[in-house]
Amino acid sequence: MPVELLKIIKEQSEIPLPRHLQKEDLKHLQDGHDHTNKYFQGIVILSYPLTKLSDGTDFFKIVLQDLDNLCSRMNSINVLIHGKMALDCAKIIRHGDTFIVAGFKVIKSPTARDDGRHVCHLEVSEEAGSTIYYVQTKMLQIILPCSSGNNQDTFSVAPKYVYTPLNRLKDGTIVNLYGVVKFFKPPYVSKGTDYCSVVTLVDPSNVKLTCTLFNGNLDSLPKIYKIGDIVRFHRIKIREYNGQMQGITSGGFASLTFDGTVGAPVVPRTSSRVYTFTDEEHKTIEDLRVWAASNVSNSGSAAKLSGVQPMLFFDLTCQLVGKAKVDGSSFLLKIWDGTKCPYPSWKVPVEAKDLEGEKSRLRQLRNLTVDILVYDNHVHLAKSLKIGSFLRIYSIHAKQASADNGNVSHIEFHLHGGTCYGRGIGVLPENNPDVKELKAFLDSVDLADSQNMESMELDGTYSDFTDLESHLQRCQQLPVTVLTDHQDLSNTELKTIMNSTAPQQYRIRAKLRTYKPQKLHQSVKLHCSKCNSLQEVPNGDDFDFILQDSAITAPNPELHNTSWYDSVMWTTQDQKQRKIVIHFVKHDEMLQQPEDTLLMIEG
DNA sequence: TTAGGTTTCG
Numbered sequence: 001m002p003v004e005l006l007k008i009i010k011e012q013s014e015i016p017l018p019r020h021l022q023k024e025d026l027k028h029l030q031d032g033h034d035h036t037n038k039y040f041q042g043i044v045i046l047s048y049p050l051t052k053l054s055d056g057t058d059f060f061k062i063v064l065q066d067l068d069n070l071c072s073r074m075n076s077i078n079v080l081i082h083g084k085m086a087l088d089c090a091k092i093i094r095h096g097d098t099f100i101v102a103g104f105k106v107i108k109s110p111t112a113r114d115d116g117r118h119v120c121h122l123e124v125s126e127e128a129g130s131t132i133y134y135v136q137t138k139m140l141q142i143i144l145p146c147s148s149g150n151n152q153d154t155f156s157v158a159p160k161y162v163y164t165p166l167n168r169l170k171d172g173t174i175v176n177l178y179g180v181v182k183f184f185k186p187p188y189v190s191k192g193t194d195y196c197s198v199v200t201l202v203d204p205s206n207v208k209l210t211c212t213l214f215n216g217n218l219d220s221l222p223k224i225y226k227i228g229d230i231v232r233f234h235r236i237k238i239r240e241y242n243g244q245m246q247g248i249t250s251g252g253f254a255s256l257t258f259d260g261t262v263g264a265p266v267v268p269r270t271s272s273r274v275y276t277f278t279d280e281e282h283k284t285i286e287d288l289r290v291w292a293a294s295n296v297s298n299s300g301s302a303a304k305l306s307g308v309q310p311m312l313f314f315d316l317t318c319q320l321v322g323k324a325k326v327d328g329s330s331f332l333l334k335i336w337d338g339t340k341c342p343y344p345s346w347k348v349p350v351e352a353k354d355l356e357g358e359k360s361r362l363r364q365l366r367n368l369t370v371d372i373l374v375y376d377n378h379v380h381l382a383k384s385l386k387i388g389s390f391l392r393i394y395s396i397h398a399k400q401a402s403a404d405n406g407n408v409s410h411i412e413f414h415l416h417g418g419t420c421y422g423r424g425i426g427v428l429p430e431n432n433p434d435v436k437e438l439k440a441f442l443d444s445v446d447l448a449d450s451q452n453m454e455s456m457e458l459d460g461t462y463s464d465f466t467d468l469e470s471h472l473q474r475c476q477q478l479p480v481t482v483l484t485d486h487q488d489l490s491n492t493e494l495k496t497i498m499n500s501t502a503p504q505q506y507r508i509r510a511k512l513r514t515y516k517p518q519k520l521h522q523s524v525k526l527h528c529s530k531c532n533s534l535q536e537v538p539n540g541d542d543f544d545f546i547l548q549d550s551a552i553t554a555p556n557p558e559l560h561n562t563s564w565y566d567s568v569m570w571t572t573q574d575q576k577q578r579k580i581v582i583h584f585v586k587h588d589e590m591l592q593q594p595e596d597t598l599l600m601i602e603g
Numbered sequence: 604t605t606a607g608g609t610t611t612c613g
Contacts, residue, residue, distance in 0.1 A: 183608060192605025200608065212606050241607060248607090313610060330613070375613065395610065416611040423610065 017133060018267070018431050021102050026066040026077060031106045031120055039102040039133075040122065042066050045076060050090040053082075060086035063117065064099055077118035078109055082125040085132065088274050100133040161234065161276070163284075167205035171240040174250050178284060179203050180260060180292040181229045183210075185419045186394060186426040187221045189380050190214065197221045198419075201231065201247075204291050211236060211247030221255075223269040225392060225428060228260035228298035230288050232268075232281070259433065260298070262289045301395070305370060306339035310400040310411055313421065317392050317434050319442065320385055321369050322357030324350040329375055329417075331382040334362065335391065336369045337438065338445040343411040345370045346401065357387050364447060372396060374425070376417025381425050390435040395423040555581040555603040565600065566591060579603050 017039065024038040042064025053059045060081040069075040079101065081089050093099070105123040112119045124130040164175040179201025190196035194214040199222065201209045211233070215221050222231050237250035256268035256275065266285050268277060292298075303314040322334035332348050334357065348371045355362070362369070372393065374382045385391065396413050403409040415423060428435045489507035497506055526535040560567035565583040572578045584591060585598040 185606095185608070190605040194605060196605060198606070198608060210608065214605060244607095246607065327613095373613080375611085397611070399611085414611070414613075416613080418610075419606095420608070420610045422608075 017100070020431055026069050026075065026118065029077065029106050029118065029120055029122070031108050033106065035104065035106060037102075039100050040064070040077075040104065041098065041100045042077065044093055044095050044097050044099050047090075047093055047095065050086060057082055058084070058086040058090075060090045060093075062089070062093060062099070074116070074118060078111070078115070078121035079104075080121055080123050082123070083127065084273065085124060085126055085130065089132065092274070101130060102133075103128060103130040163232075165205040166201065166203045166207040166209045169207075169209065169238045169245045171238060171245070173238050174235050175238055176232070176234045177201070177203075177209075177236065177247075178230065178232050178288060179209065180288055180296050181224050181227055181231060182208065182296060183227065183422060184224045184229075185422045186224070186392075186424040187218055188377055188419055188424050195221055197224075199224065199231070199247075202296060203288070204295075206295075209245055209247055213247075213249045213253070215249065215253075217271075219271040222257045223271075223429075224257055225426060225432060225434070226260075226298065226302075228292055228296055230258045230260050230285055230292070232256040232258075258285050260289055260292055260296075261433075262286075262293050264289075264433070304339045305337050305341040305368075308341060308343070308398045308411065310343065310398050313395045313397055315392060315394045316396055317390070317428070317438055319438070320357075320387055320389050320391055321365055322355055322362050322387065323382065323385060324348075324355040325383075326350060326373065329379065331374050331379040333372045333374060333382055333385070333391075333393075334369045335372060335393075336365050336442075338368065338442045340368060341370055341411065344408060346410050346412045347371055348373055368445070370413055372413040372415060374415040377419070378415050378417070378423075378425060385425070385427065390428045390430070390432070390438065392426045392428055392434075393424075394426065395421045554579050559583075559602070563589065 020037050021039045022037060024035060024040050026040070026042075029035070029040065044062055045065045046063035048061040050058060050060050062079050062081070063076050064079055065076045079099070101122065101124055103124075105128050106120045107123055109117065109119055109121040111117075111121075124132065161176050164177050166177065166179060169175065169177075180203065181199060182202045183198075183200040185196075185198040187195040187197040192214075194216045195218050197213045199211045199213060201211065213221055222233075224231065232255065233247070234254045235250050235252040236247045239246050239248060254270070254272050254275065256270045256272075256277070258266060258268060266282050268275070301312075301314045303309075303316060305316070305318075308314060316335070316337065318335040318337040320333060320335055322332075324332040324334075326332050326348060332350055334355075393415060396415055399412040399414055401410055401412050415425070430436075430439075489505065491509045492506045494508060494510060497504075497508070526537060527533075528535075555569065560569070560581065560583075563586075565585045567581050567583045569579060569581040572580065581602040583600040583602065585600065586592075591597070
């Protein structure tokens with residue numbers, strides 16, 4: 001769990017907590033109990049000086065009072081904060097503020113008998129995966145000139161940030177800014193030492209800024225998941241590059257990212273342990289959302305597997321079911337999104353021993369999973385992905401592969417190398433709204449239904465019709481064909497007809513399984529009016545052979561110089577002394593300029 | 604340092 005310390009300067013009507021967290025009552029805090037996904041909220045009534053433990057760890061102790069249990073005799077609890085979080089908390093905590101903590105340990109309190117507080121205390125640290133949400137109830141009006149050397153037990157300094165609109169950026173400055181994400185590349189491993197993410201922002205000044213962000217820690221780059229997300233960057237360096245302003249990470253760079261949807265909760269995504277977030281800034285986000293709704297197109301290329309278009313690129317939100325190494329430069333991801341790809345998709349052959357993932361799950365979902373082959377720079381990230389995690393894969397190429405070598409035509413999914421068009425893989429957290437929606441959908445998928453799909457394929461009902469071109473043709477047709485004839489007959493099941501004796505008249509409604517002739521040219525025959533013989537139109541190879549054959553026959557002089565072409569004949573200089581005739585086709589009985597003339601060559 | 608938006612070619 002990320003460690004966050006949320007500091008709201010003014011009183012806030014609603015504290016933006018992740019939805020999965022539930023409030024825990026003071027009475028229910030007991031050691032040995034599961035407090036996962038629970039938070040405890042209290043008012044700071046006492047804090048002790050920041051100290052160091054014997055092992056050098058920073059240590060800060062506070063006492064929280066539970067407002068819901070004020071009437072009970074025992075209504076306070078000790079909270080012991082360790083490490084970096086102790087330092088952070090000591091800087092900002094004041095009596096009377098609201099302190100909310102999740103991801104704490106509940107330990108028997110050795111001092112309970114003496115201090116009369118709760119029999120347990122809470123242990124809070126980064127290592128324990130704790131998160132603190134901190135609400136400062138009163139704005140401190142005094143801005144101290146310098147924060148170093150302050151009595152931090154008494155005062156905290158709320159830095160006043162100034163944000164520069166994108167049309168006011170100057171070369172060589174370090175600024176704070178807001179922007180709506182117009183384009184982004186999810187973090188990828190650069191050729192240097194860091195992760196890199198490229199983000200293009202716009203704002204109501206209608207100026208675009210492309211930022212190149214580097215950090216050795218993946219978590220420190222902005223957590224952008226889609227076009228239209230809103231970011232707040234602090235301390236980004238502005239430089240001029242190719243005649244345009246460019247943003248680049250500077251030493252103290254920090255970012256917050258917000259969902260850009262109007263009306264969605266304003267909950268920042270960040271890895272910063274301490275950050276300010278005022279009512280004023282809350283308003284800025286809401287204003288930017290409204291502006292973006294009509295000024296930034298977020299009609300990206302998101303698709304479901306059921307909606308993929310061959311030969312196009314698309315973004316997919318999905319769950320990882322399996323993964324396997326293929327070779328040095330490519331890696332296989334088996335994913336599903338609960339929908340069925342309407343085209344036969346390829347299965348990348350891998351050794352069973354190389355395939356990671358729960359065997360029973362892979363088997364259960366095998367008709368709904370598709371293989372995505374990722375290449376080059378994406379391999380490193382792909383390898384690190386956890387089975388079951390939720391992903392957004394950006395700019396997957398749905399490549400149409402035609403039938404050859406005994407394969408039916410099918411669709412292949414590639415995540416090619418490079419990062420053009422934001423190509424890459426992003427891991428979505430469980431609390432992401434799109435993930436929640438996908439999870440709910442995956443839970444609703446009737447897996448028995450997909451098993452039926454499989455049995456259809458096995459008996460050929462489906463596989464005889466898996467030619468991609470046929471699918472494409474079928475998709476282009478109207479979905480319903482109304483037959484106007486024989487309306488007086490009701491439909492009869494094929495089973496009944498098979499068990500009946502001929503002749504009978506029936507009307508059926510059935511799915512097309514196969515048809516003949518398979519190729520259009522087989523529908524046309526060559527007919528000789530003299531001998532009345534009927535022949536197949538020759539296929540490609542036979543046709544070549546016939547042409548070769550005619551090449552050794554001398555041109556027919558009777559066919560020279562007609563009303564619609566002029567003919568010229570010459571004899572080749574080689575030993576074969578072939579006779580070749582070129583017929584220049586006339587247009588309106590006139591010869592054209594040579595470059596405009598249709599030529600027919602004989603011999 | 605890295606990348607500096609604008610699809611691979613497996």
